[in-house]
Amino acid sequence: MDIRNIAIIAHVDHGKTTLVDQLLKQSGSFRDNQAVAERVMDSGDIERERGITILAKATSVEWHGTRVNIVDTPGHADFGGEVERILSMVDGVCLLVDAAEGPMPQTKFVTSKALALGLRPIVVLNKVDKPAAEPDRALNEVFDLFANLGATDEQLDFPHVYASGINGWADLELDGPRKDMSALFELILRHVPAPAQMARRDEPFRMLATTLGADPFIGRILTGRVESGRARAGDTVKALNRDGERIEQFRISKVLAFRGLTQTGIDEAVAGDIVTLAGMSKATVADTICAPEVEGALPSQPIDPPTISVTFGINDSPLAGRDGSKVQSRVIRERLMREAEVNVAIKVDDTPGGDAFVVSGRGELQMGVLIENMRREGFELSVSRPRVIFREEGGDRLEPVEEVIVDVDDDYTGVVIEKLTGDRKGELVEMKPAGTGKTRIVAHVPSRGLIGYQGEFMTDTRGNGVLNRIFHGWTPHKGPIQGRRQGVLISMENGVSVAYALWNLEERGRLFIGAQEQVYEGMIIGEHSRDNDLEVNPLKGKKLTNVRASGTDEAVRLTPPVRMSLEEAIAYVEDDELVEVTPKIIRLRKRHLDPHERKRQSRAE
Incomplete structure (x- = not known):
């Protein structure tokens, strides 16, 4: 059977998973009476809840005698480590662009990788039936983006279709019949070349491992495109690392x-097809699986280095062990090591004490997804504030910088630029109108300055701003960056919070807890309105007397407390604070420092 291998790349929420749903349905992959969930490729609970693709997944459809292997790639930069390797096993890409928003940061990131590999994209202008859609403007912006990224003349001469993924149609013309996806299928067959590997089916077997997984029944599995030869179950093969050294034979x-x-x-498995192999125990992503007589590994993309690290530890608060069943450091370590086995973008290191673990990854969202998965599995743990990983080069200390693209109402551009370029040591790169009453701001900001900024940004823009960020490069260290400006309210008692006490504390700042909630000494129960920390008593009840006066015994009315999400809590805490995560609740608390640590911190101050 003839084969086409294609990846679909797009920014978050531009509709690529919905588009894949329609390709599967219209190619006859489902029975007529089969119940199919919406966004069927987003198989994880968190993917469905948040509407984002976290793990790259492959599928295949048949269209008029040709098998089309489709890879649905992650759209968020924190999971971009998957994208670069995925592109190495396809022969074409569908670049999906929202006709209203145009190309966005993660579009730029993935497209640059695709163009560098020599792939010729097909541009799909999605959501053209939205009221705010401007497909001609979006198409011109895509052309400008390709030109800025150094595309060749052949790549600039790209075909395009107009589509509505949710309504299931794609047409070569904007005013086409709008019936089905056949125009996109035919364009893929015409424009994407058949795999060159198909001509090498009689050579020895070679395959580059692209994604890693684990199956509860067959163990470790590796997915990739067969570069040459054939493979059958029972064949003996070997695994080589990027330097050509043998890892194992299996x-x-x-x-x-x-x-x-x-x-x-x-x-x-034959050359050109995308397949999954099982049976290995050590081989991982970027390794070459080949026949025993093959010498030398296939060229592969190195795994990107992590940019932030977070310390995972046991939950040692007074309320530990009440919600979760997995609380020991040994169990937490085993779970993190399992994650590191199947997620090559994560690295786990032990600390000297052995009861905490430094987990390094690509971003706050990636860490948040890992922690969320663990708490749903019954784990209790404490998590530190994310720390940026620095690099030493030529005697200079370098730090990661991110490109930030902000779409915001004109009224709020001043405060956003001031926060990004002043407090957070960023550099303004571009500022231009972005449609009706909106401005697009592009800035290069140190990663340190963006930790915890999302919540502040939403407050500054009254919830109307959109912020996207992508790793840009490394720059010399820019000196100290001011952290959180407000102090916190810390409980000085153990017990159950009292409404009357919280009512009196409301004038001190925003509260994170409500009445009748368990608190303990050292737990953070709110944000102070000033810049210093304040110890308070949330258990203090009203003094009772036998004197009654009109109006003094009215019911206490409390302002609803601020409930932080997991990512917000991790970004909110300072270096001397921790996030306590259990299956049922997220708490903030001050870190317990031993005398030596207190002495070391006081000397540093």
């Missing part, structure tokens, strides 16, 4: 291929 226990939404066992 027997293939199973060969799986994507057929619709499921992976099914096949008799033989």
Whole structure:
């Protein structure tokens, strides 16, 4: 069967997973009476809840005798480590662009990788039926983006279609019949070349591992495109690292291929197809799986280095062990090591004491997803504030810088620019109108300055701003950056909070807890209105007497407390504070410092 391998790349929420739904339905991958969930490729609970693609996933459809392997790639930069390697196993890309928003930061990031690999994109202008859609402007912006990224003349001569993924149609003309996706299918068959590897089916077997996974029944599995030869279950192969050194030799226990939404066992994997192999114990992403007689590894993209680190520890608060069943450091370590096995963008290191672990990754969202998965599995743990990983080069200390693109109402541009370029040591790169009453701001800001900024940004823009960020590069260290300006309210008692006490504390600042909630000494219960920390008593009740006066015994009315999400809590805490995460609740608290640590901190101050 003829084969086409294609990846779909887009910014977050531009509709690529919905588009894949329609391609699957219209190609006959589902039975007529089959119940199919919306955004079927987003298989994880968190992916469905947040509407983002976290893990790259492959599927395949058949269209008029041709098998089209489709890879749905992550749209968020924190999971971009997947994207660069995915592109190495496809022969074409569909670049999906929202006709109203135009190309966005993560569009730029992934597109630059695709163009550098020589892939010729197909541009899909999605959501053209939205009232705010401007497909001609979006198309011109895509052309300008390609030109700025150094695209060749062949890449600049890209075909495009107008589409509505949610309504299931794609047409070559804006005023086309709007019936189905056949125009996009035909364009893929015409424009994307068949894999060059198909001509190398008689050579020895070679495959580059692109994604890593684990199956509860067959163990460690690796997915990639077969570069040459054939492979069957039972064949003996070896794994080579990027330098060509042998890692292990093993027997293939199973060969799986994507057929619709499921992976099914096949008799033989052939050059050009995207398949999954099982049977290895050590081989990982970027390794070459090949026949024993092959010498030398296939060229591969190195795994991107992590940019932030977070310390995971046991939950040692007075309320530990009440909600979760997995609380020991040994169990937490085993879970983190399992995650590091299947997620190559995460690195886990032990601390000297052995009861905490430094987890390094690509961003706050990636860490938040890992912690959320762990708490749903019954874990209790404490999490530190994210710290940026610095790099030493030529005697200079370098720090990561991110490109920030902000779409905001004209009224709020001043405060956003002041926060990004003043307090957070950023540099303004571009500022231009972005449609009706909006301005687009582009700035290069140190990653340190963006930790915890999202909540402040939403407050400054009254919830109307959109902020996107992407790793840009490294720059010399820019000196100290001011952290959170407000102090916190700290409980000085153990017990259950009292409404009357909280009512009196409201004038001191915003509260994070409500009445009748468990608190303990050292727990952060609110944000102080001033810049210093304040110890308060949330258990103090009203003094009772036998004297009654009109109006003094009215019911206490409390302002609803601020409830932080996991990512907001992690970004909010300072270096001397921790986030306590349990399956049922998220709390903030002051870190317990031993005398030596207190002495070291006082000397540093």
